[in-house]
Amino acid sequence: MASSSNTGTLRLSGDQIVGMAGALLGALVTAVGTYLELRPNRILGGDSVTAIAAFGPGAWALLGLWALMFAACLPGTGRTGAMVRGLVANTTMVVSVLLVARRATAFVAQSGDVARASLGISFWLSLGAAYIVIFSALPRAKSRNARALVSLPGIVMIAGLLFTGQLNSLSILVEYAVNADSFNKALVQQLSYTLGATGIALVIGLLAGVGAAKNPRLEGPVFATLNIAQVLPSLSFIGLLIVPMGWLGLNFPALKALGVSGIGWAPVFVVLLSYALYPITRNVYTSLKTLDESITDAARGMGMKPIQRLFTVELPLAFPVIIAGVRIAAVQTTAAAILAALVGGGGLGQIVFFGVQQTATDLILLGVIPIVALSLTIDASLRFVETLVRTAQEGGLT
Amino acid sequence: MIRLEHVTKCFAENTAVDDVSLEIKAGELAILLGPSGCGKTTTLRSINRMTDIDSGTIFVDDINVLEQQPDELRRRIGYVIQSIGLFPHLTIARNVATVPRLLGWDAERTNKRVNELLEMVGLDPALYAMKHPRELSGGEQQRVGVARALAADPAVLLMDEPFGALDPLSRQRLQVEFRALQRELGTTVVFVTHDIEEAVLLGDRIALMDHGRLIQFDRPETLWLSPATPFVSSFFGEEFALKILSRHTVFGIALERVSPDGLAQVTAETSLKDALATMVSSGRDALSVSDGLGGSAGVLTFSALVHAVKE
Ligand SMILES: Nc1ncnc2c1ncn2[C@@H]1O[C@H](COP(=O)(O)OP(=O)(O)O)[C@@H](O)[C@H]1O
Ligand SMILES: [Mg+2]
Numbered sequence: 001m002a003s004s005s006n007t008g009t010l011r012l013s014g015d016q017i018v019g020m021a022g023a024l025l026g027a028l029v030t031a032v033g034t035y036l037e038l039r040p041n042r043i044l045g046g047d048s049v050t051a052i053a054a055f056g057p058g059a060w061a062l063l064g065l066w067a068l069m070f071a072a073c074l075p076g077t078g079r080t081g082a083m084v085r086g087l088v089a090n091t092t093m094v095v096s097v098l099l100v101a102r103r104a105t106a107f108v109a110q111s112g113d114v115a116r117a118s119l120g121i122s123f124w125l126s127l128g129a130a131y132i133v134i135f136s137a138l139p140r141a142k143s144r145n146a147r148a149l150v151s152l153p154g155i156v157m158i159a160g161l162l163f164t165g166q167l168n169s170l171s172i173l174v175e176y177a178v179n180a181d182s183f184n185k186a187l188v189q190q191l192s193y194t195l196g197a198t199g200i201a202l203v204i205g206l207l208a209g210v211g212a213a214k215n216p217r218l219e220g221p222v223f224a225t226l227n228i229a230q231v232l233p234s235l236s237f238i239g240l241l242i243v244p245m246g247w248l249g250l251n252f253p254a255l256k257a258l259g260v261s262g263i264g265w266a267p268v269f270v271v272l273l274s275y276a277l278y279p280i281t282r283n284v285y286t287s288l289k290t291l292d293e294s295i296t297d298a299a300r301g302m303g304m305k306p307i308q309r310l311f312t313v314e315l316p317l318a319f320p321v322i323i324a325g326v327r328i329a330a331v332q333t334t335a336a337a338i339l340a341a342l343v344g345g346g347g348l349g350q351i352v353f354f355g356v357q358q359t360a361t362d363l364i365l366l367g368v369i370p371i372v373a374l375s376l377t378i379d380a381s382l383r384f385v386e387t388l389v390r391t392a393q394e395g396g397l398t
Numbered sequence: 399m400i401r402l403e404h405v406t407k408c409f410a411e412n413t414a415v416d417d418v419s420l421e422i423k424a425g426e427l428a429i430l431l432g433p434s435g436c437g438k439t440t441t442l443r444s445i446n447r448m449t450d451i452d453s454g455t456i457f458v459d460d461i462n463v464l465e466q467q468p469d470e471l472r473r474r475i476g477y478v479i480q481s482i483g484l485f486p487h488l489t490i491a492r493n494v495a496t497v498p499r500l501l502g503w504d505a506e507r508t509n510k511r512v513n514e515l516l517e518m519v520g521l522d523p524a525l526y527a528m529k530h531p532r533e534l535s536g537g538e539q540q541r542v543g544v545a546r547a548l549a550a551d552p553a554v555l556l557m558d559e560p561f562g563a564l565d566p567l568s569r570q571r572l573q574v575e576f577r578a579l580q581r582e583l584g585t586t587v588v589f590v591t592h593d594i595e596e597a598v599l600l601g602d603r604i605a606l607m608d609h610g611r612l613i614q615f616d617r618p619e620t621l622w623l624s625p626a627t628p629f630v631s632s633f634f635g636e637e638f639a640l641k642i643l644s645r646h647t648v649f650g651i652a653l654e655r656v657s658p659d660g661l662a663q664v665t666a667e668t669s670l671k672d673a674l675a676t677m678v679s680s681g682r683d684a685l686s687v688s689d690g691l692g693g694s695a696g697v698l699t700f701s702a703l704v705h706a707v708k709e
Binding site for chain 2: 292294295297298299300301302303304305308312313316317393394
């Protein structure tokens with residue numbers, strides 16, 4: 001009798017299999033592969049060391065943590081197992097960052113100021129493995145707080161270490177220190193592209209989307225225009241703009257003063273704006289078109305004027321979908337803005353291209369990591385806003 | 399109060415409303431009844447100009463609706479639909495306050511009115527005002543729908559199958575409560591339904607429609623006793639008489655002063671339909687009517703019952 005009821009709990013569920021795979025990957029990359037690269041200077045190759053070679057007993061502690069995560073995926077561990085492996089994954093991330101930082105500091109102190117300690121592929125994979133374990137734990141976390149507890153502490157503590165200078169001896173942060181001015185400028189440009197293009201696209205997209213939804217005569221032209229922009233490959237789109245934007249810059253002193261010319265920020269901005277317009281306009285249009293007809297009918301029957309209906313009923317109900325459009329636009333823009341570097345438009349892509357030119361991997365990463373972090377942050381925060389609005393509209397947390 | 403003159407409305411080839419003329423008196427509850435697709439909704443919506451008619455004229459309170467701003471017209475006419483159409487992102491209080499806000503009432507007056515209305519439709523403001531529509535049952539939602547339509551105290555209320563989507567129990571309760579509320583407020587109501595039972599229970603007069611045309615507009619008793627066309631009697635069917643009985647009570651019928659011994663007893667408020675059922679199940683052709691003090695006020699005979707209805 002007992003055995004028949006046990007077979008159910010002894011079977012592995014999907015999240016446990018994923019968690020096990022993550023834990024195995026983490027253990028593997030801790031045991032083999034380049035965790036740290038210890039080089040005499042920025043250009044020369046150096047020693048590729050495994051975590052075991054780099055940290056000694058610390059690495060065995062890491063392996064122990066991965067084993068613990070694996071154990072927390074075993075059949076019958078249930079929700080407790082999920083919470084345990086999620087929290088251990090967070091701990092492991094922080095511990096491995098602390099270990100590499102300590103090893104890097106020791107190496108630089110010993111080998112001189114030009115020596116570099118770079119993070120190797122195994123380190124990055126172990127972070128990835130930790131996230132696999134975290135994602136495997138999330139579906140079992142019941143409340144919003146439990147999900148936050150499983151997904152956030154590691155990344156928050158690493159950000160803390162980063163901003164308090166604990167990681168400064170890592171090569172990537174040495175690159176930052178050396179290139180701080182150009183990095184900061186590139187970051188500001190990147191943010192301006194994202195915020196500027198998304199912001200203006202929101203204004204135009206609202207007008208175009210509302211117009212297309214309310215006036216059938218606008219529907220065709222609006223989407224025909226957006227579709228053209230959408231199917232043009234970005235680089236050829238920028239290329240197409242060189243001549244007209246150059247003409248604008250030459251013939252209108254006010255635009256020239258703003259820096260409008262055939263190359264630089266202006267053509268890039270136009271391209272980003274057209275890309276951002278599509279998801280926003282489409283979502284505004286669709287959300288308005290698919291509103292529950294009985295609601296709009298009631299609004300009309302109460303004697304609301306079209307503009308009152310739009311602002312008190314239609315747009316508020318459409319808001320979550322519109323925010324989703326803004327989110328897609330902002331994430332797309334962040335990625336596409338890398339291309340700005342190709343035509344002298346700056347942005348974090350510039351840092352990536354510098355890194356490529358100088359064959360300096362850490363400089364490339366200095367460009368790439370903030371782009372990824374930016375995309376993830378935008379995505380997560382706008383998803384959060386979306387959920388908040390939906391919950392508020394549905395009348396509290398039910 | 400409401401006067402339709404030769405109202406016609408076509409959708410492409412299809413004549414939805416065909417030369418309909420009728421006049422509804424102030425304080426009357428008029429039913430638009432007929433088979434699905436006969437043009438009830440179109441007729442109703444032409445009154446608050448939710449549908450624009452092709453020809454004819456409509457007067458509300460002796461003012462031609464076609465000469466008024468549609469939005470202003472609609473704020474003076476309550477409108478309740480089957481799908482209710484509450485605004486899901488707004489609280490119940492804000493939903494009910496829709497028209498007062500459109501009319502620019504101040505917050506204090508609006509709040510006072512919202513509480514008054516919620517109580518009127520049987521919802522405790524303390525419990526319901528701050529809830530969202532999704533947290534309410536279908537019946538409760540339609541109560542809010544009625545409260546919202548009555549918010550600015552409109553003289554005219556248009557209702558399109560308002561209780562059609564509710565379960566039978568809530569529907570019956572809402573019908574009875576709504577009838578009492580309407581009598582109390584004296585609101586003129588145009589009420590669309592395809593449910594004969596509901597029409598006979600609620601209507602002062604019933605406008606029976608078929609294929610866009612008005613067939614007959616009369617009290618249910620008249621529709622029963624003097625149907626204008628064979629369609630009228632066939633539409634209401636054999637049970638029409640029983641449904642008419644349910645509109646009347648024992649009160650007011652002359653009773654006979656004979657011994658009530660051994661007869662089943664009913665009260666003056668019992669409907670004639672129930673009285674008849676009691677006669678049938680007790681196996682006698684007479685009933686004792688209680689005087690409310692424990693005794694009998696007299697005896698109701700079968701023939702008195704039948705005569706009373708025919709009059
Ligand atoms: N917006 C519309 N477009 C086209 N035809 C319509 C429209 N509204 C109603 N009709 C048609 O008009 C006729 C009457 O419809 P309606 O007034 O809704 O009937 P009822 O409310 O009695 O069921 C039906 O044949 C219906 O198909
Ligand atoms: Mg209808």
